[in-house]
Amino acid sequence: MSAASDPVKRRLTLRAPRAIAAAVAFAVTMASLPVPAAAQARLPLIRDAEIEQLLRDYTRPILKVAGLAQQNVKVIIINDRSFNAFVMDGRRIFVNAGALMDSQTPNQIIGVLAHETGHISGGHLAKLRTELANASTMAIIAVLLGLGAVAAGARSGQVGGNPAAVAMAAPTSMIQRSLLAYQRQHEEQADRAGVKFLTETGQSARGMYETFKRFADQVLFAAQGADPYLQSHPLPSERIANLAEIARTQFWDRKDPAELQLRHDMVRAKLFGYMDQPGVVARRYPPADASLPARYARAISTYRHGDIRQALAQIDALIQVQPNNPYFHELKGQVLLEGGRAAEAVAPLRRAVASAPSPLLIQVMLAQALIETNDPKSADDAIGYLRQAMLVDPDIPEGYAQLAKAYGRKGDLAQADLAAAQAAAARGDLRTARQLAARAKTRFPVGSPGWVKADDIASVQPTGPRPR
Template sequence: MSAANDPVKRRLVLRAPRAVAVAVACAVTVATVPTPAAAQRMPLIRDAEIEQLLRDYTRPILGAARLTQQNVKVTIINDRGFNAFVMDGRRIFVNAGALMESQTPNQIIGVLAHETGHIAGGHLAKLRTELANASTMAIIGILLGLGAAVAGARSNSVGGNPAAVAMAAPTSMIQRSLLAYQRQHEEQADRSGVKFLTETGQSARGMYETFKRFADQQLFAAQGADPYMMSHPMPRERIAALSEMSRTQFYDKKDSPELQLRHDMMRAKLSGFMDQPGVVARRYPPADQSLPARYARAISTYKHGDLRQAIAQIDALIQTQPNNPYFYELKGQVLLEAGRPAEAVPPLRRAVAGAPNPLLIQVMLSQALIETNDPKGADDAIKYLRQALLLDPDIADGYTQLAKAYGRKGDLPQADLAAAQAALARGDNRTARLLAIRAKERLPVGSPGWVKADDIASFRPNGAPVQRP
């Protein structure tokens, strides 16, 4: 960490024996967090409907945490495990499995409130500082141990191995110190989460229920564990504290029926896309005629069954809720992926007009417009895509579609620039640089496009030197 950035400390690490490096690594990896570069490689889920629901969940919490101006977003990871975490001050990552397992909005809102507590407390920055200090302490302690080993060899001391004890002691001590530091952060995030929920008139019951369920699962594994070697508070202690602090005046407050329905629709949508047909049929049997069950079955039919039947089921959903933009989005997606882009355009236009935040749907509509091979469609696609990417530059597929749209118009410099941005968003820095260099050669020097291309061509991840092709 900081040791690797300091020339003097770097020399110390490189000159130390391999055992030193291994011990230092053990000391500083007990509490690692994902990096922004790792986030690029995560399998993410982008969905307009689910992201809007999560924005509605987090908006009051972020307001209570005084983080509204920080533009914190919730990012969904395509993973069935129950997990949520933060890696910087801008994003909360939550697994699809956590969304699917949370039976009520309040349960996942409680998890989001806890993670917001980490951001509000600046825990990641503090942890990185602590890790840097720990690595320095480990190096010093182990080097002192090496000195003891040399002195012991020279004196030909007999019996035991005090040098080995001296080398192992700092690593064990630092591990315990870092784990204690993490436990403090978890306890602080719990308290902050309850505070944010209370200030926004929401119950902390869902937060308590969620953590209690997982604490019960951990109890067997935690039996006989050393409480000082755990990164989270011991289950019984944490749940006892949460049980007490969650008993606010809003403890028995229920989620509204409208919010519960949106939550159930989200879970059904994820199941329809992620589960096998048999799982969907067991979870949402034909006898269940609720809107979430019909939604899940329609999606599953589209993913695994007959296209005509899927469209019929989606049309039935539209008849039930003719103003639901996400039903039109689903119909447009089905038609587009079936190779019928011209038929996909009308429902996607309807979805864009009705969705509160239609940026992702605009990208899908743009793809349909491009694939109709209508020159005017390419112009409309460019308009939609530039607007979407201006407001959400993380939509990687938007750059790909923008490159195609410019290519259809014969605007090769802009097509190269958009393709370079798409490659950069994917983490393919070498391809991005090559395309950006080609775009620079075709664009007027000093123009906005040329400046963007120059930025991409000069981009060096993590300060690494630019590799010449």
């Protein structure tokens, strides 16, 4: 071997392990889908009793006909203004706030939820993981074969690497096209399943069609000239043509009930009121608009931007129109609580808890108000509300945080540390959770229920790659 070939040999020696490592990393990354719970905890989520109740009502009949009623599938709201929805596992449908805000009718967002339910009922995530694992194995083999071609090229004096590049790129391109074809197939199946679920529940598929048609129009220009084999979704024109064929069921012209449309409009108004600047809210809901959603949005915007007295007057006017609306009382309690008037917040929050269909999140706020009254007797009341809420829905970090405060007010430092550890774990901060849990263990009798819970948290190890 000539001296001139030594640098080439050294480069091959260094690059081979890196290429294999990259392929293995690809395999591990793809096989790790869906996103771990700790990563989900770091998503910018929105928790709201009114919005979550509406989405439960939207999905309940869909999940029932899909055979998923017993799987406790939840809809999670992401604080993002773009229109998007997706699934990560068989128990969660993630919907951006923007999807709700852009959907003008319940049927439009229900169509999106029906499509995502189609992914869950079709087992697409499990199938995709299997396909990804197969593809990862193929990718590793392709890299190894490509490295062999590089070595052979080097031995034959073909240092330029063109044959080797072709040898490594061709299988990778084939794998990519195969995976994308697999995803396109799942999207088509989810569309058909969604239409089927809507039909079986006596709902129109028009909203689903309108939503995908709107997006098809938006991306039509970008899709011109695109390679149809390098897309994860069917091309817009193709997808809309297929939907137009299957969506026109006997319920095509059926409209949403007026009461449901009002609830939908109220939720959209709430989101606009919280997320937009006052000027934007005023343009969307001008003072001349006396509708209930417009008044709701303006009241929220007023409260969000500091005029508590005027906001309370606007909320009281809403309560006069709908005295049994739990979410108006919840909003009044929230304004009073955040305005430093915790004792006054208790009564409207108690009323909201008593009348809301699922008051868990409101119970947490009521508990916070009780704690901030600084009445020792109220701490026991707060702990009762929090324990009940967290038993049903343990994914409320603020609930654990308030529980830690309540136990702290009572001087129960063991339970306070345990609750604080649970709050950190629910936020995805495992390092802090383990530290607090370790301290809680020293305060509980060994083997007691509290000690066991603290030990479970203290023993949790972080997942994912470790820093070198």
